[in-house]
Amino acid sequence: xxxxxxxxxxxxxxxxxxxxxxxxxxxxxxxxxxxxxxxxxxxxxxxxxxxxxxxxxxxxxxxxxxxxxxxxxxxxxxxxxxxxxxxxxxxxxxxxxxxxxxxxxxxxxxxxxxxxxxxxxxxxxxxxxxxxxxxxxxxxxxxxxxxxxxxxxxxxxxxxxxxxxxxxxxxxxxxxxxxxxxxxxxxxxxxxxxxxxxxxxxxxxxxxxxxxxxxxxxxxxxxxxxxxxxxxxxxxxxxxx
Numbered sequence: 001x002x003x004x005x006x007x008x009x010x011x012x013x014x015x016x017x018x019x020x021x022x023x024x025x026x027x028x029x030x031x032x033x034x035x036x037x038x039x040x041x042x043x044x045x046x047x048x049x050x051x052x053x054x055x056x057x058x059x060x061x062x063x064x065x066x067x068x069x070x071x072x073x074x075x076x077x078x079x080x081x082x083x084x085x086x087x088x089x090x091x092x093x094x095x096x097x098x099x100x101x102x103x104x105x106x107x108x109x110x111x112x113x114x115x116x117x118x119x120x121x122x123x124x125x126x127x128x129x130x131x132x133x134x135x136x137x138x139x140x141x142x143x144x145x146x147x148x149x150x151x152x153x154x155x156x157x158x159x160x161x162x163x164x165x166x167x168x169x170x171x172x173x174x175x176x177x178x179x180x181x182x183x184x185x186x187x188x189x190x191x192x193x194x195x196x197x198x199x200x201x202x203x204x205x206x207x208x209x210x211x212x213x214x215x216x217x218x219x220x221x222x223x224x225x226x227x228x229x230x231x232x233x234x235x236x237x238x239x240x241x
Contacts, residue, residue, distance in 0.1 A: 009218040010041035019050040025236035026160040029098045043096040047088040049074035054083040061085045061178035081161035083151030084181035092169040096162040118211040119148040126194035145188035
């Protein structure tokens, strides 16, 4: 990556955000980033129970009808990200980087590898040896158990969507889908794999952001909380998809 100048990554800490609101916020921010009105940033949040499908629309990997999934209290969304079906929910750390890959100096493959690296680094802090997926496996794994999912969208060199790292979500929700289209592997969590006591979820969110910033050679992280981001969040939430 070309360098020398000090580069700051903004981290927007948003708490729990409905998936549709987060999707509209990303769309708004990508447009703002493309126009140069915001800098590189990452959204750090959690979602209420939600199933999402990627642009390939692999509905056959939903093992229950949508009406039954919604009856369980989970939303269902179809998106334009890469990857297959996955689940988002409480106690899962979600990061959505809104970056100019040209500014970061990365291609798509290296970018995805950076997302993997951030999750692997944080897992290691708790004594968990994670690895990137092998051929045909997306995301990050502990042995043959998946701990982190990746699904990105890159449009004209600008990123959205991102990663989901399982801290301690209700893994039962994953039994209603074929996670990421891989039928013969389990989903796991940091709580299940770590021998150490885990800190509050917010700490792990922050560790993921810091690891991501180091991986992509940002010199500093500037944290913005929900109050500081309120205007943009409300504007996006009020926009109809």
